[in-house]
Amino acid sequence: MSLPHAILTALLEKPSSGLELTRRFDRSIGYFWSATHQQIYRELGRLERDGLIRALPSARTARGQKKEYEVLPAGRDELARWTAASQDPKPLRDTLLLRLRAAAVVGTDGIQDDLRRHLTLHKAQLAEYEEIERRDFPPGRDTMEDRLRHVVLRAGIDLETFWTQWLTRTLEELDGAG
Amino acid sequence: MSLPHAILTALLEKPSSGLELTRRFDRSIGYFWSATHQQIYRELGRLERDGLIRALPSARTARGQKKEYEVLPAGRDELARWTAASQDPKPLRDTLLLRLRAAAVVGTDGIQDDLRRHLTLHKAQLAEYEEIERRDFPPGRDTMEDRLRHVVLRAGIDLETFWTQWLTRTLEELDGAG
DNA sequence: CGGAACATGTAACCTGTTACATGATTTC
DNA sequence: GAAATCATGTAACAGGTTACATGTTCCG
Numbered sequence: 001m002s003l004p005h006a007i008l009t010a011l012l013e014k015p016s017s018g019l020e021l022t023r024r025f026d027r028s029i030g031y032f033w034s035a036t037h038q039q040i041y042r043e044l045g046r047l048e049r050d051g052l053i054r055a056l057p058s059a060r061t062a063r064g065q066k067k068e069y070e071v072l073p074a075g076r077d078e079l080a081r082w083t084a085a086s087q088d089p090k091p092l093r094d095t096l097l098l099r100l101r102a103a104a105v106v107g108t109d110g111i112q113d114d115l116r117r118h119l120t121l122h123k124a125q126l127a128e129y130e131e132i133e134r135r136d137f138p139p140g141r142d143t144m145e146d147r148l149r150h151v152v153l154r155a156g157i158d159l160e161t162f163w164t165q166w167l168t169r170t171l172e173e174l175d176g177a178g
Numbered sequence: 179m180s181l182p183h184a185i186l187t188a189l190l191e192k193p194s195s196g197l198e199l200t201r202r203f204d205r206s207i208g209y210f211w212s213a214t215h216q217q218i219y220r221e222l223g224r225l226e227r228d229g230l231i232r233a234l235p236s237a238r239t240a241r242g243q244k245k246e247y248e249v250l251p252a253g254r255d256e257l258a259r260w261t262a263a264s265q266d267p268k269p270l271r272d273t274l275l276l277r278l279r280a281a282a283v284v285g286t287d288g289i290q291d292d293l294r295r296h297l298t299l300h301k302a303q304l305a306e307y308e309e310i311e312r313r314d315f316p317p318g319r320d321t322m323e324d325r326l327r328h329v330v331l332r333a334g335i336d337l338e339t340f341w342t343q344w345l346t347r348t349l350e351e352l353d354g355a356g
Numbered sequence: 357c358g359g360a361a362c363a364t365g366t367a368a369c370c371t372g373t374t375a376c377a378t379g380a381t382t383t384c
Numbered sequence: 385g386a387a388a389t390c391a392t393g394t395a396a397c398a399g400g401t402t403a404c405a406t407g408t409t410c411c412g
Contacts, residue, residue, distance in 0.1 A: 002273050003399075009280040019363055032275040039400065041365060063364055064407030076284060083280045084288025087273055089296055092337065095180050095265055097210040097330050102187040102261045104326040106254060110262025118267055148282040151348045152275050159270065162340050170329045181371080197391055217372065219393060241392055242379035 001082075003043050004052075006033045008071055008079040011053060015070040018044055031129075031156055044069060052078055100170075112174055119167040126160035129153060179260075181221050182230070184211045186249055186257040189231060193248040196222055209307075209334055222247060230256055278348075290352055297345040304338035307331060 010021055010029055021044075022037040024030075035043075047053045052075030055061075056068040071079075096118065103111050137150045188199055188207055199222075200215040202208075213221075225231045230253030237245040249257075274296065281289050315328045 001398090002271075002276055005280060006276055009276070009283055012283045017363075018365090029279070030269065032270050032272050032279070034269040034271065036401070037363090038365080038402085042399095045365095062407075064362085064409090066363065066408095079280055080284040080287070083277045083284055084292075086292045086295065087277075089299060090273065091208065091212040092210050092334070093180075093212065094210050094333075095268065097333055098180055098184055098187070099261045099265075100326050100330050101207070101210070102183060102257055104323045105187055105190045106258040106261055108322070108326070109258070114262075114264045117264065121267060144286070145282045147351050148278050148286070151344075151351055152278050154347070155272075155275055155344055156270070158340050158344055162336050166329075166333055166336055169332070173325050173329055179370090195391075196393090214373070215391090216374085216393080220371095223393095240379080242381085242390085244380095244391065 002033060003035055003039060004047055005079055005082050006035065007040065007043055007047065008052065008075050011069055011071045012076065012079070015056060015068055017066045017068045019066075020068075032152065047075065108174060112171065115167055115171055115174075119164060119171070122160050122163040122167065126157065126164060129157045129160060133157065180211060181213055181217060182225055183257055183260050184213065185218065185221055185225065186230065186253050189247055189249045190254065190257070193234065193246055195237075195244045195246045197244075198246075210330065225253065286352060290349065293345055293349055293352075297342060297349070300338050300341040300345065304335065304342060307335045307338060311335065 006025075006029060007021065010016065010024055016024065018037060018041050021040050022035075025033070025035045025040065044053070048055065048069070051072060053069045053071050056070055058068070061067065096115075099111060133150075133153055137146065137153065184203075184207060185199065188194065188202055194202065196215060196219050199218050200213075203211070203213045203218065222231070226233065226247070229250060231247045231249050233239075234246040234248055237243075237247075239245070274293075277289060311328075311331055315324065315331065
C-alpha cells in the first residue's frame with residue numbers, strides 16, 4: 001500500500017497528469033519507488049474514486065486528452081497519517097544474492113560477467129546521484145525540507161557505494177586465488 | 179521468477195518437505211528471499227507438475243502427511259541456466275525513504291519514533307549476522323562453496339551496517355539543531 | 357496527410373499476502 | 385480423549401508486469 005502514497009506525495013509537490021507522473025517516477029521518485037504508467041493510471045482512478053484527489057476543472061475527460069490532478073484535503077490527511085504510522089522494515093529480496101547462493105550448488109559458470117555488468121551499472125548510478133547532490137544540495141541551505149530530501153538522496157548514494165564495494169570485493173574473491 | 183529457483187537451491191542443499199522448506203525460508207534463505215508456506219506449497223506443486231522435482235517414493239500423498247521432495251536433473255539444469263543468465267538489477271523500493279520524502283511535504287510528526295525503532299531492529303539483525311559469521315565462517319576454510327556463501331552473508335552484514343549508520347545520521351539530522 | 361510523440365487507458369497474467377480449512381501425530 | 389503441534393492445502397484478493405488498444409496534437 002505504498003504506491004497511492006507515492007502518488008499523493010508527487011501530486012502535492014506539483015499537480016500533474018498521468019504521463020507527467022510517469023516521467024517523474026522515471027526520475028526522482030522512481031529512485032526509491034518505481035511504477036509503470038499502467039499502475040499509475042489505475043491508481044489515479046482509485047484515488048479519484050475515493051475522494052483523495054480530483055481532476056483539475058480545466059482537465060478534459062476524453063481519452064487521449066491530458067487530465068491533471070491535485071490532492072484534496074482528505075488526501076493530504078491520509079498521507080500524513082500513513083507517514084506517521086509505524087511500519088516494519090520489509091525483508092530483503094535480492095536476486096543476485098540468491099544466484100550466488102545457487103552458484104554455490106550448481107557452479108559459478110557465467111555469473112562473473114553479470115557481476116561485472118552490475119558493477120558498471122551501480123557505478124553509473126552512484127555517479128548520477130553524486131551529480132544530483134552537487135547540483136541540488138550545495139552546502140549552506142538548511143530548511144527541514146532540504147534536509148529530508150538530502151538524507152533520502154544520501155541513502156541512495158550510500159546504497160550504491162555499498163553495492164560497488166561489495167561487488168568489487170566479491171569479484172576479487174571469485175577471480176583471485178583467494 | 180525467483181521463488182522456484184530459491185526452492186530448487188534449497189532442495190539441492192537438502193531434500194525437504196514443504197514445512198521444512200518454510201522453516202529454512204524463515205532462517206538462512208529467507209535472509210535474502212522470503213516466502214510464506216502458502217507460496218511454497220503452490221510452487222512445489224508447479225515444480226512437480228513441470229518435472230523439475232519429484233516427491234520421494236517414501237512420501238505419502240494424503241493431506242496432513244509429510245511429503246519430501248528432491249530435485250530432478252531437469253531441475254538442476256534449469257537452476258544452472260537461470261543462475262548464469264544475465265539479469266538487470268531491480269530498482270530500489272523502500273517505504274521508509276518514501277515516507278521521508280512524504281514528510282518533506284506533510285511534516286515529520288511521528289516518524290522519528292519509527293526511525294529509532296528501525297535502528298534497533300537493524301542493529302539486532304546486524305548482530306545476528308555477525309554471530310553467524312563467527313560461527314560458520316572461521317578464518318581458514320577456503321572451498322569455493324564457503325567463499326560464495328560467505329560473500330552473500332557479507333552483503334547482509336554490509337547492508338545492515340549501512341542502515342544503522344544511515345539511520346543514526348538521519349536521526350541526528352532531524353533531532354539536532356543541524 | 358502521414359508519422360512521431362503525446363496521452364490515456366484495458367486485459368491477462370503472475371507473484372505475494374491474508375484468512376481460513378483439514379487431517380495426522382504427539383503428549384499429557 | 386483433549387490440546388498442541390505438525391503438516392498440507394484452498395480461496396480471495398492486492399499489487400506489479402507485459403502486451404496491447406485507442407485517441408490527440410504537432411510538425412514537416
